[in-house]
Amino acid sequence: MDIFGNFTPLAGDKKKRKVASESESDYHYLDPTLEGQAKIEEPEEKKSFSYLKFIIVVIFMLLATKLFFLQVIGASESKNLAEGNRVRPRGILSSRGIITDSKGTWLARNKPSFALGVYPSDLPKKSKDREEFYQKLEQLSQIPAAEIKKKIEGSGLSSIELTIVKPDLPREEALLLEEETAGMSGVVIDKRAIREYRSDAGLAHILGYTSIISPDELKANSGYLMSEEFGKAGLERNYQTYLRGTLGIEQVEVDSHGKVVRVLTDVKSRQPEEGDNLALNIDLDLQKEMARLLSEGISKVGGDVHAGAAVALDPKTGAVLGVVSIPYFDDNIFEGDINQEEYQKLLSDPTLPLFNRATMGTYPSGSIIKIVMAAAGLQEGIIFKNTSIETPPAITIGEWNFPDWKWHTGSTNVTRALAESNNIFFYSVAGGWDKIAGLGVNRVDKYLSLFGFGNKSGIDLPAEAAGLVPSPEWKEKAKGENWYIGDTYHLGIGQGDLLVTPMQMAKAVSTIANGGKLLTPQIVRDVTDSTGAVVRPFRPKVERDGFISPDNIQTVQEGMRQAVLSGSARMMADLPVSSAAKTGTAQFEGNQKAHAWFECYAPYEDPQIALVVLVEGGGGGYEVAEPIAHNILSWYFSR
Structure with a gap:
């Protein structure tokens, strides 16, 4: 034993090796000279301690590796974040x-x-x-x-x-x-x-335009970016959710x-x-010709006549083949940075080029409304196909005189009245005279409504006018006046307070052309996705059917056909195909001026197109609007 109390092995002692037993007494020595020296294995508790040290070392190495990547490999990333990157x-x-x-x-x-x-x-x-x-x-x-x-x-x-x-x-x-x-x-x-x-085709009123979304639009429409283009007018606005994408x-x-x-x-x-994508019913070639010919026709009138509209529909489906409002504008000026000088010029232009006269303009219809009066009188039994009366130059009721535009001598029935646009006959159908009892204002208003007047046409544009179908109640409220028989007479020939749009008139003449179906006008034919798959197919929208019998519709058709053969629309007789038509001259501003109207469809036997032309303040329909319609249909059936 040394000075610290430890035992010191003897010089002759040797290490011993464990051979079998786990107890101290079971250790034997292969070489007797090694007895008293160290064993070949440590006790169990020392062995477990070695494993623990190994695990600790491994964990330490993993942590060190992670730290290395964070400090060295990710140093640039961390530096960026520290400098404000995000x-x-x-x-x-x-x-x-x-x-x-x-x-x-x-x-x-x-x-x-x-x-x-x-x-x-x-x-x-x-x-x-x-x-x-x-x-x-x-x-x-x-x-x-x-x-x-x-x-x-x-x-x-x-x-x-x-x-x-x-x-x-x-x-x-x-x-x-x-x-x-x-x-x-x-x-x-x-x-x-x-x-x-x-x-180059007068499409601005149809297509509309886009510009950066406004704060008000941003509030009203969720999920938009402040930098996003948004439809402001026309189809761009009405079909915004389709056109926009995701x-x-x-x-x-x-x-x-x-x-x-x-x-x-x-x-x-x-x-x-x-x-x-939107595929329209619009025929671009027809659209161009309508814009060109309407502009030329307006220019020929001259003076202060500078505006008009034209609408072409497929009478069988309601598809809008062409629609023009003159004057029009270039919608490209609204894209990107709007030219304020050009924009202010448009706003201050007295001809209102931003105004879509085809759907928003409301006008007295003049005589083109007589097709509705004829259908109503026939359907209600007020007149029949052969009902005839002698029509004088004017009707006098008390102190009031209701003239015709010319004297139609001889006996007149409904087909001749339509062909020659006889005012006396339609005064009688609406308000009664001679042997015709008359519809009366309530039934006149009923049929005007059935043909779509007084209501929006339903065309797929964001804004249009409903027009006005006047009634005794309306007159009392609006003017504080009673309704007189003269008001009903005026209503029967499209004068007075009746207001219609060119689109409504096209819808009405299509109803006559197709045999009695009131169809909603539609500009868009199909909506397709980027692969060409149809998302929303075109389907004609029938609003009502059967409210005028086939026989009565045919009588009105014959009257319009007679207008082409021998009446006020004879210019249409030389078209490549047969047609049916009605002229209209609608007085306004105290009867000092008149709007020129014309409505027609062709071919007569199998209608493919219904057309309405309006020239604001143009004068007589047969002098101004009819030549424009004639030229449009002549091109259409000759191309």
Whole structure:
């Protein structure tokens, strides 16, 4: 034993080796000289301790490896985050659907463009710094600072969505601005698409236009980006949900200046889906001819006559083949950065080029309404096909005189009355005279409503007028006056307070042409997705049927046919096909002026097209509107 109390082995002691037993007494020595020296294995408790040390070492190595990746491999990433880089979702605009005519020719499509945009959340936080920002951006963009401020702060300074400050930049200007704004926080040059419209066919009132969504529209429509194009008028507005498509979402990393550093491809994103396409019933070639011939016809009248409208329908389906309002405008000026000078010029133009006269203009109908009066009188048994009366130059009721436009000598029945546009006969049908009892105002109004007057036509455009079917109740309320028989007489020939739109008249004449079905006019034929699959097919919409018997419809048709053969529409007799027609001259402004109307359909035996022409203040329908309709149908059936 040493000085610390430990036993010291003897010089002759040797190590011993365990051979079998686990107890101390069971150790035997292969070499007797090793007895008293160390054993070949440690006890069990020491063995377990070694395993524990091994596990601890492994865990330590794993932690060290992770730390290495965080500190070395991820050092750049961490540095970026520390410097203000961040990840944010960014909407990806979808490609708007295109619009084509009935043969697939484009009417509205997309074209590439650049826009100056700002991310509001990346602007300076201090008001003073922001004002300096706006002033600098004004110098670079030539957009007034106040306008820039209104656009950006109207979106909310915390917004992470892009606000468009100046759209539709020329490429050279976009490149210059990109360079000049490189150090300005949150400013970007955005690559985007804007609309391009065909401008040679008077389509603006139909197609409408798009522009950046307004704050009010943004509030009323969820799920839109502040930089998104939104339909403002026409089909662009009415079919916005179809044309728009579905936004995509991507995750982007931006630096402290709001500039995109990279698109993160390893995180969840969603690709945008293209908008649906619209295939219209519009025949572009017909549309062009209608616009050209109507414009020429108006120009020939001269003076202060400068406006009109024309509508062509397929009477069997209600498909709108063409619709023109003169004057029209170029809807391309509304795309991108609107030319304010041109816009103000349109607004102040007394001819109202932004106004769609075909669907929004309301006018006294004049004699073209007589087809409805004839159908109503026949259906109610007030007259029959062979009911005839002698018609004088005028009817006198008390002190009031109700004249005809000319004296029709001899006996007149309903077909001759339609052919020659006999006012006396239709005064009688509406209000009663001689042996014709008359419908009376209530039944006149009933049939006007059955033919669609006093109600919107239902065409697939966002705005149209309902017109006016006057009644005794309306007159009392609107004018504080009683209803007289003279009011009913005037109603019977389309004068007085009756107001109709050209689209309503086209709808009514189509009803006569097709045998008695009132059909809703439809501009869009099919809605298809990006693969060409039909999303919404065209189907004729029958509003009502059978309210006029086939025999009575045929009698009205014969009267319109007689107008072409021997009446007021004889100019139509030389068309390549047979036709049926009715002229109209509607007085207004104290009978000092008159609107020129004409309605027709062809071929007579198998109608393919129904056409209505109006020239505002043009005078006689047979002198002004009929030649225009004749030229349109002559081209249509000769092409």
